Amino acid sequence: MNIVIGNHIFDKMENFLNKNTKGNIFLITDENVGKYYSDKILHYLSNFKVNVYTLIPGEENKNLNVVKDIYSRLIDLNCDRNTVIISFGGGVVGDIAGFVASTYLRGVDYVQIPTTLLSQIDSSIGGKVGVDFKGYKNMIGSFYFPLATFIDIELLKSLNKRNITSGVGELLKYGLIYDYNFFEFLSSNIDNIYNFDNKVLKIAIEKAVYIKEKIVSEDKRDKGIRKILNFGHTIGHGIESFYNFQRFNHGEAIILGMIYESFIAKEIRLIDEKYFNEIFKVLNRLVNPEAFNQKEINEILNKMTYDKKNEKDKIVFILPVGKGKVEIFNDIEINLIKKTLSGDWIWK
Ligand SMILES: NC(=O)c1ccc[n+]([C@@H]2O[C@H](COP(=O)([O-])OP(=O)(O)OC[C@H]3O[C@@H](n4cnc5c(N)ncnc54)[C@H](O)[C@@H]3O)[C@@H](O)[C@H]2O)c1
Ligand SMILES: O=C(O)C(=O)C[C@@H](O)[C@H](O)[C@H](O)COP(=O)(O)O
């Protein structure tokens, strides 16, 4: 895949588009990104005819109504198959723009310019695109790879703390599923990431992109090994959607998911108490787990029964089995999931 990582790389994006596009550009962004960077990106796209579609920010807008509105605009503008869609924003913009690109006129080219830490290290890589539906995460979507991804670290300087935390969550995930040294590196550099230390950010982004690309290249359509990228997501997606996407952003929910799922792993002795405590200490610094009551637990479990990994009515989990290693499980007892979410272990 064409992935460029660096600082101030819009000129590279401009060169790439000059060489690889014959049509007009349809730029999808959101209000926050537009506020900071619309002048800058339009400057670099001044050779092209550009139409801009600006989303209202937020996960609650990652839905088919917004997709339909974008199709309408594309048709009103008579955008043909040579149109190139540019996604300029975080994961919400990227998932929507990629899905529109994969379906409009049966597919047009698109380019990702991710603007959040999470989108730079995760959602702009790997070709999963789509939207939420009926309150469940990413239920409608496809696998559709961008022509190229331009990761400009400079763009992260305007992010707020919670959105950095969200990216740090998915970064730590790579360490826990694939490379324990990377987990240790990140754990000791969390403050540097919050302080936009460029050297640390570059190492972290390059490593994460390398790991994700490697896993995806072995299993593009999520039938086997790719599922490990879903560590923390069985419970994390459940919690994110239980709160109607209002309380935790994606990465925060995945941090919680990784805490609860690591607890499950400890309870069934896949990992020892010492490793669990190590994971807990790092993740709990970012987001604190909660205790859910019975009614809430049942609602979260309901959300989890629609997880895309599930097979034959079994909820599938990716669980740690050692340092930097996870495996796939489909036989976790419902009572253990309930105990985990009840949180009675948190303060012991
Ligand atoms: N496709 C995938 O493989 C994949 C992987 C991980 C996550 N996701 C999805 O990505 C989404 C989360 O992405 P996200 O965390 O980027 O959220 P987001 O797109 O909602 O962005 C978070 C917030 O940051 C703002 N923002 C974006 N860039 C900014 C910048 N440079 N400066 C200031 N503010 C900025 C946005 O307007 C928004 O308010 C979720 O929907 C999740 O399901 C998809
Ligand atoms: O790329 C993948 O594969 C992932 O699982 C990455 C996840 O971080 C991401 O949240 C993804 O969107 C989840 O996919 P889903 O298939 O569980 O909806």
Ligand SMILES: [Zn+2]
């Ligand atoms: Zn995720």
